[in-house]
Amino acid sequence: MSAADEGWTWHSVYPAPAKINLFLHVTGRRTDGYHLLQTAFRFLGHGDRLRFTPRRDDRVQLATPLPGVAPASDLTVRAARLLQAETGCRVGVDIRIEKRLPLGGGLGGGSSDAATVLLALNHLWRLGLSRRRLQEIGLRLGADVPVFVFGRNAFAEGIGETLQALDLPPAWYVVLEPPVQVATAAIFGAAELKRDSLPISASDWRPDFGVNDLEAIACARYPAIAEHLACLSALAPARMTGSGACVFAEFATREQATAVLRQLPEGLRGWLAAGLTEHPLRLLAD
Secondary structure, eight states: OOHHHHTOOTTSOEEEEEEEEEEEEEEEEOTTSOEEEEEEEEEEEEEEEEEEEEOSSSOEEESSOOTTOOGGGSHHHHHHHHHHHHHTOOOOEEEEEEOOSOTTSSSOHHHHHHHHHHHHHHHHTTOOOOHHHHHHHHHTTOTTHHHHHHOBOEEEETTTTEEEEOOOOOOEEEEEOOSOOOOHHHHHTOTTOOOOOOOOOGGGOOTTOOOBTTHHHHHHHOHHHHHHHHHHHTTSOEEEOTTSSOEEEEESSHHHHHHHHHHSOTTOOEEEEEBOSBOTTGGGOO
């Protein structure tokens, strides 16, 4: 089935799904300061939504800038301009984002948006870049961008760019959004961060394996994360995703997840999402 068979056009709404880290171990640090990781990424059926409109010039415009973020530094704008620079494309675009994922939440919102821009514009501009090439371009934008272009739930190593597809069973998730934005660099820069978790092979990983090595640091620095994690952990096994702030718990059925969400104290922001088997735009690249 081709991308054309899926009917993706300039009139389509393009999804940018959330991701969660089913575990996240820090196994070392490179000489350039980047941390070496092992993690398992899973996509969720909840995320941002993007729309694209062609322009008569070659400008890239973000019609929905985020408060406090200069449009020129937004990952979506940078992704589109990088595609232009890499291919010589002279077609411009207006980008509109319906933000549904929190900033600094550990759900990969900005990275997912950037990946959706790469996948969608590669298709809409008829650039013909391969998935691997788009992943290479995505890595220049951020370590989490390649997995969204890869399009499969994945076991990741290195700084997050070495990916092996994972076949994960169906599941539902309760995700809570503490009202804080986590500064990822501050968490990774913490002197007390554990950086010597023992690596494992992808074939040895199981869904109940491991922890999030960043969780203790984030909980200590952001009490709201600790509070939300404690509330969810009282009802089901829970952990933090990425460098925070969001926390999640996994369930076999929607009914189980719904029951837990209803038991949480009032005032906590949370939602349900199904675990996806692949990225909704996976067929847009070969």
